[in-house]
Amino acid sequence: MKFQELKKNIFYCGLNDAEREVFDELIPLEHGTSYNSYLIKGSEKVAIVDTMYPPKTEEYLKNLDANGVDKVDYIIANHGEQDHSGSIPALLKKYPEAVVVTNAKVKDNIKEMLLVDESRVQVINNNDELSLGDKTLKFIIAPGVHWPDTMFTYVVEDNAIFTCDFLGAHYTFEDAFAVESKELEHSAKRYYAEIMMPFRTMCKKYTQLIKDMKPELIMPSHGPVYKNTDFILDLYADWSADEGKNLAVLPYVSMYGSTEEMIDYIIKGLNAKGIDTVKFDIVRGDLGDLAMALVDATTIVLGCSMVLAGPHPAAFNIAYLAGALRPKAKIAAMVGSYGWGGNLFSKLGEQLSALKLDLIEPLLVKGKAKEEDYKKLDDIIEQIYTKHKALNLV
Numbered sequence: 187m188k189f190q191e192l193k194k195n196i197f198y199c200g201l202n203d204a205e206r207e208v209f210d211e212l213i214p215l216e217h218g219t220s221y222n223s224y225l226i227k228g229s230e231k232v233a234i235v236d237t238m239y240p241p242k243t244e245e246y247l248k249n250l251d252a253n254g255v256d257k258v259d260y261i262i263a264n265h266g267e268q269d270h271s272g273s274i275p276a277l278l279k280k281y282p283e284a285v286v287v288t289n290a291k292v293k294d295n296i297k298e299m300l301l302v303d304e305s306r307v308q309v310i311n312n313n314d315e316l317s318l319g320d321k322t323l324k325f326i327i328a329p330g331v332h333w334p335d336t337m338f339t340y341v342v343e344d345n346a347i348f349t350c351d352f353l354g355a356h357y358t359f360e361d362a363f364a365v366e367s368k369e370l371e372h373s374a375k376r377y378y379a380e381i382m383m384p385f386r387t388m389c390k391k392y393t394q395l396i397k398d399m400k401p402e403l404i405m406p407s408h409g410p411v412y413k414n415t416d417f418i419l420d421l422y423a424d425w426s427a428d429e430g431k432n433l434a435v436l437p438y439v440s441m442y443g444s445t446e447e448m449i450d451y452i453i454k455g456l457n458a459k460g461i462d463t464v465k466f467d468i469v470r471g472d473l474g475d476l477a478m479a480l481v482d483a484t485t486i487v488l489g490c491s492m493v494l495a496g497p498h499p500a501a502f503n504i505a506y507l508a509g510a511l512r513p514k515a516k517i518a519a520m521v522g523s524y525g526w527g528g529n530l531f532s533k534l535g536e537q538l539s540a541l542k543l544d545l546i547e548p549l550l551v552k553g554k555a556k557e558e559d560y561k562k563l564d565d566i567i568e569q570i571y572t573k574h575k576a577l578n579l580v
């Protein structure tokens with residue numbers, strides 16, 4: 187495969203992984219992913235920015251040979267996670283003169299995870315520069331998008347930035363330049379939801395920082411390269427904003443249909459009051475769809491059946507995941523149904539407690555909701571509406 191030139195002497199040398207179905211063994215991928223690596227040929231020195239996922243190393247090295255890359259001076263490691271750092275040991279072996287240039291946290295990670303010899307690592311600090319001759323690399327340490335070790339690399343003369351996982355998408359392509367589409371936007375949002383949402387405030391900060399730089403090219407470590415940099419930056423500005431949308435997401439698990447009936451009743455009531463809803467079947471649904479809905483939701487309504495005197499484990503997992511993803515939601519309600527007893531809500535509430543949600547009094551019914559329960563559901567609907575109104579959402 188001939189490397190694609192993105193700017194003069196900056197080449198794409200990454201690989202697609204169209205067959206990969208799940209990332210982090212957690213959330214399904216809809217379009218596989220790409221592991222992006224970049225080659226920069228300066229007038230004096232050659233650098234590679236980020237490397238390759240370990241199972242793809244052989245193919246990656248073959249491509250470097252096929253493109254005549256017989257000398258590499260610097261391997262820039264923007265992040266220590268192995269989908270990008272995994273081929274560093276093989277590159278250090280292949281190019282004996284090469285050194286890894288990175289920050290202290292990545293150095294520590296690749297030493298521990300990949301057994302990289304620290305004598306082959308050159309540590310840089312924030313705003314340090316490295317000359318390749320006619321190109322200057324400037325390093326921007328950007329912890330929290332998404333690991334503590336993350337940094338960006340900026341090519342000063344080209345006004346182009348490598349943003350590592352930040353601004354990426356799980357997406358494959360033939361031409362590395364982004365073709366703006368709803369499908370790409372969907373993939374980028376799904377990726378944001380799964381990987382970046384827990385670090386929303388840092389995403390907001392670095393979106394603005396990069397916007398202010400007005401780069402001509404954004405080159406992330408997954409998904410396509412952006413020439414129209416506002417496409418991805420404006421999406422990130424929207425997703426990472428503090429304010430949610432006029433949306434309630436309702437994940438539920440219902441063993442005999444009673445909980446689902448209550449969820450459907452709430453959905454009907456909220457829709458009648460102008461509030462958008464996303465109903466999510468916890469057992470059969472795709473976690474990525476739920477994560478995406480949580481990017482925008484202001485309200486979470488969790489529906490759960492009782493199993494063995496506690497919450498259904500699938501709902502417990504979802505409450506844990508929602509707590510870990512740290513969405514911007516501000517309001518929560520819980521409804522559930524039981525057969526013979528137990529405590530449904532305290533364990534679910536614990537999982538969500540990190541979100542500091544404004545929790546409406548939960549409703550637990552034995553079996554099916556009765557007339558008095560429907561009055562309580564009406565009250566839940568009214569409370570959600572009032573709170574959305576107070577936030578100027580409806």
Ligand code: FEO
Pocket residue numbers: 265267268269270332333351407408
């Ligand atoms: Fe794509 Fe954090 O690795």
